Amino acid sequence: MKLSGISDNVMKQVFLILLIFLVGYVIIYNLKYFIPGALGAITLYIIFRQLYFRLTEIQKWNKRVTSILLMFITLICIVVPLWIIVEILVPQISNLLSNRQIIVDKFNAVKIFMESKPILNRINLSEENLFNQLQKVATYVPRILNSVAEVFVNIATTFFILYFMQVSARRMEKTISLYLPLSEGNKNYLWNETNVMVRANALGIPILAFCQGVVAAIGYWIFGISNPFLWGMITGAASIVPAVGTMIIWVPICIGQFATAELGNAIALTLYCLIIVGGIDNVLRFTILKKIGDVHPLVTVFGVLLGLNLFGVMGLIFGPLMLSYFSVLSKVYRTEFGKKKGLLEAIEEKKAEERKNGGNEINDPPVPNEPGTQ
DSSP, X not given: OOOTTOOHHHXXXXXXXXXHHHHHHHHHHHTGGGHHHHHHXXXXXXXXXXXXXXXXXXXXXXXXXXXXXXXXXXXXXXHHHHHHHHHHHHHHHHHHHHOHHHHHHHHHHHHHHHHTSTTGGGSOOOHHHHHHHHHHHHTHHHHHHHHHHHHHHHHHHHHHHHHHHHHTHHHHHHHHHHHOOSOHHHHHHHHHHHHHXXXXXXXXXXXXXXXXXXXXXXXXXXXXXXXXXXXXXXXHHGGGSTTTTTHHHHHHHHHHHHHHSOHHHHHHHHHHIIIIIHHHHHHHHXXXXXXXXXXXXXXXHHHHHHHHHHHGGGHXXXXXXXXXXXXXXXXXXXXXXXXXXXXXXXXHHHHHHHHHTTOOOOOOOOOOOOTTOX
């Protein structure tokens, strides 16, 4: 039966699209446990893409051997830092927990200090409230243990998928390009944004966390904080927390110094953390991270919040990418259907208009190779 005004061909297309989405949803829902692994494979593929093609197509290396070699290098880069962290972290945590009386004394000193301040005294540090907070923290322990198991499963999934992505790279990219109903300019634009966002977060976040952790550890050591390397690593890890970042660690440490140490030392540590530890974030964003990928801080903050809820740890990379895609796809829609011209044509027109008006020449934005070409 044909509805009035709707052709059979349109009805068939709508039915097929709905069927594709339904089947896709069922597949993704039932394999959602492996989604972080798949996203990890996409991340590594983008990071190693140029190197892989250079080795296999210019240097004529064997594709399978090259893929296995890159996976081995990645595994070393993951395992070695984790091993170093565990070797340093476990003894220091054990040493910290063995000195329970010191912890109690510092906590009591902080409690007395905060009760005497007009703003800080609003924070409830009663034993009942602390016990409730500890119970909440305890509920996360099973999740952490499960996430440790998930890490190993997802690493194996990542390498398994990555191997086949790299071995069949050219064919895969050509197929994706054929199925994208976009102009060549918009395909390149979409690929460029994906490449920039993935690189900026996959490389930028670890660089930022490492640098802030090192700088914080140096400050803690200078100003006499016990276990400075332990707290430095924790501070670096806290840099991924949206909005507050490292402040969630160094602010309580500074409050503890005000309560238990000399006033001058506490003020100096606070200024160091505020200016140096906090400032290194801005310095890196405008130097190293800007070269990797210039991503707006708002996209990073809200993208991480979105991604952590959707994808877990991999959301640090793909959350900002999803948020950025909202703007990217809007631009693609405008150039595809709004003006009947591709993105590159629009750029050329803008460039010609600026020259005509006597403005400064603008440089064409870098356009990457098509996904199906080197």
